[in-house]
Amino acid sequence: MWRDHVTEISIFTALFLLVSAMGFVASRWRAPKDMAHLDEWGLGGRNFGGWITWFLIGGDLYTAYTFVAVPALVFGAGAMGFFAVPYTVVIYPMVFLVLCRLWSVSHRHGFVTPADFVRSRFDSPVLALLVAITGIVATMPYIALQLVGIEAVLKTMGVTGESSLARHLPIIIAFAILAAYTYQSGLRAPALIAFVKDTLIYVVILAAVLYLPYKLGGWGEIFDAADAKFAASPNPNDGILLNANNQVQYVTLAFGSALALFLYPHSITGVLASRNRDVIKRNMSALPAYSVLLGLIALLGFMAIAADVQPLPGATAGTVDNNTIVPVLFDQQFPSWFTGVAYAAIGIGALVPAAIMSIAAANLFTRNIYKEYLRRDATPAQEAKASKLTSLVVKIGAVACIVFLDPQFSIDLQLIGGVIILQTLPAVALGLYTRWFHRGALIAGWAVGMSLGMWMLYQVSSPTRSHFGGSAFPLERFGFDTTMTIYAGFVAVLANLLVATALTLVLRTAQVADGGDRTSPDDYFADEGDPRVSRDDRRGVDPAPESVAGANAG
Amino acid sequence: MATPEPQTPAAAKTRAKDKSPWNWLLFVPVVVPLIPAFYNSDSPRVLGFPRFYWLQLAYILLGVAVTTLVYQLTKKRGDR
Numbered sequence: 161m162w163r164d165h166v167t168e169i170s171i172f173t174a175l176f177l178l179v180s181a182m183g184f185v186a187s188r189w190r191a192p193k194d195m196a197h198l199d200e201w202g203l204g205g206r207n208f209g210g211w212i213t214w215f216l217i218g219g220d221l222y223t224a225y226t227f228v229a230v231p232a233l234v235f236g237a238g239a240m241g242f243f244a245v246p247y248t249v250v251i252y253p254m255v256f257l258v259l260c261r262l263w264s265v266s267h268r269h270g271f272v273t274p275a276d277f278v279r280s281r282f283d284s285p286v287l288a289l290l291v292a293i294t295g296i297v298a299t300m301p302y303i304a305l306q307l308v309g310i311e312a313v314l315k316t317m318g319v320t321g322e323s324s325l326a327r328h329l330p331i332i333i334a335f336a337i338l339a340a341y342t343y344q345s346g347l348r349a350p351a352l353i354a355f356v357k358d359t360l361i362y363v364v365i366l367a368a369v370l371y372l373p374y375k376l377g378g379w380g381e382i383f384d385a386a387d388a389k390f391a392a393s394p395n396p397n398d399g400i401l402l403n404a405n406n407q408v409q410y411v412t413l414a415f416g417s418a419l420a421l422f423l424y425p426h427s428i429t430g431v432l433a434s435r436n437r438d439v440i441k442r443n444m445s446a447l448p449a450y451s452v453l454l455g456l457i458a459l460l461g462f463m464a465i466a467a468d469v470q471p472l473p474g475a476t477a478g479t480v481d482n483n484t485i486v487p488v489l490f491d492q493q494f495p496s497w498f499t500g501v502a503y504a505a506i507g508i509g510a511l512v513p514a515a516i517m518s519i520a521a522a523n524l525f526t527r528n529i530y531k532e533y534l535r536r537d538a539t540p541a542q543e544a545k546a547s548k549l550t551s552l553v554v555k556i557g558a559v560a561c562i563v564f565l566d567p568q569f570s571i572d573l574q575l576i577g578g579v580i581i582l583q584t585l586p587a588v589a590l591g592l593y594t595r596w597f598h599r600g601a602l603i604a605g606w607a608v609g610m611s612l613g614m615w616m617l618y619q620v621s622s623p624t625r626s627h628f629g630g631s632a633f634p635l636e637r638f639g640f641d642t643t644m645t646i647y648a649g650f651v652a653v654l655a656n657l658l659v660a661t662a663l664t665l666v667l668r669t670a671q672v673a674d675g676g677d678r679t680s681p682d683d684y685f686a687d688e689g690d691p692r693v694s695r696d697d698r699r700g701v702d703p704a705p706e707s708v709a710g711a712n713a714g
Numbered sequence: 715m716a717t718p719e720p721q722t723p724a725a726a727k728t729r730a731k732d733k734s735p736w737n738w739l740l741f742v743p744v745v746v747p748l749i750p751a752f753y754n755s756d757s758p759r760v761l762g763f764p765r766f767y768w769l770q771l772a773y774i775l776l777g778v779a780v781t782t783l784v785y786q787l788t789k790k791r792g793d794r
Binding site: 246248254256257373378379381400402407410411414415442444448451452455459 | 737750776785
């Protein structure tokens, strides 16, 4: 019952209201001369320094869902769930140079989305449209999943109801407030709120990982308790270590997820909002602080085992909702005021990425669908307006997904999202380095990668479901005599690359016309203060480099 | 940092191009965490953590060290 949780609910509500107020005030923070421009509303003026970028990207990548789902996975499967750590280790050295090139060429040409870049680089509106749609489809369920994070907390506090609408009312209210201040303040709102969110998360998690092991008899005891649980379970693939079957899955999942992360539009939005190349490079060394946090949070799953936490029942009878184990663990082990702070950290932790994701999806729609196909002569002010309205639609869609559909549907879609966003790798990430690929070959590669990825995910079964049971594809389906599994997205992107390469050779030999390239090699090294180009004026790049002047002043 | 930027394409070409042999170091923290043979074992335990957990957490430090090192080493070359 919620009456047992009054302290927690009060603290949760108070902190939620505090950040809501901050969200509205954020429109005046580092105030722009003119908010009616996508660079201002959608990218915070492209002028964030090292600290803001650290909080913003950290708050963007390490979402509330991650903080709830990763320990849930460790709780259920053990070592496999720890893939989040190598995933977030390899990512930064891997994209260290790539993101600088993306930032430079986007700065030079005023690109707001990855699809903007693809359009200019490969001179192909079709490829850009595919990249934009892939980005939107991959991002939408991710936003919905942030709601799952908040719901896990609300459920533990006893804030539920009989009817579907009553149960979801707190989330609808929370998202309405979020939508209002995102509409008004744009990217500045999550940037400012991220300070509160991340401070809360750091305090809560550090307190938890110092206090809980002390209370539960030490780290050795915690790992031994987990080992005993997995030894007793019938599932052969759980345990506190990997086995011969899931090592390949572990490595390819970590690597494939790392490849995918900075292809997501919301990650790119965070990167493009930074002031210069130096800010990005320094952040590649500073962001792993969040990986430490994530590693410790993952271990909360083992602490929940040692503390004998029982997850709350799931949406359908007879199932359990493992996503509730962290909230229940805190509820059991800590005084209620501290639990309230922890819950607020998760709740607010959902708002920051949800805001950035909706802005990123809205920018994709505006730049690559609205301006490309619906209104070619849109002014910057009209673009900003379209983006603001789209961000509202995106949030309503996310809430509708959670209220009207089984949350499992969003989880499935997010699993698919990781696989499909990877299919933009050849055009976006390799495109930053080479224009060798033929645009037609990239489109064909994308289609093959998408189809193969979807087929593989469909084939994966789990103990409870026959399709979409996970991303671990059994290699025996390809005719190999083995019980090993591999990450579906990794195979799909390999097929994509293979097709793109082979077809490029064919198309080049056949001398099929390929588009031009509106970027020059020098664009990929431009830095703060370098002049912007206005030669492809059809894209609506600023004729007057006012933002550049602003950057120099600040 | 406030030095005027080169404005002409010809002058811009003299800028550092990110190319440095030190960049190859970035492969180390990408490859090492993806080899389970290094860490997929319980012993030795450190502070109660099996090797699987403490070593992978230590790789975070490896990543930070290498990106910081490459940043510092290439900054000098890239300075305008």
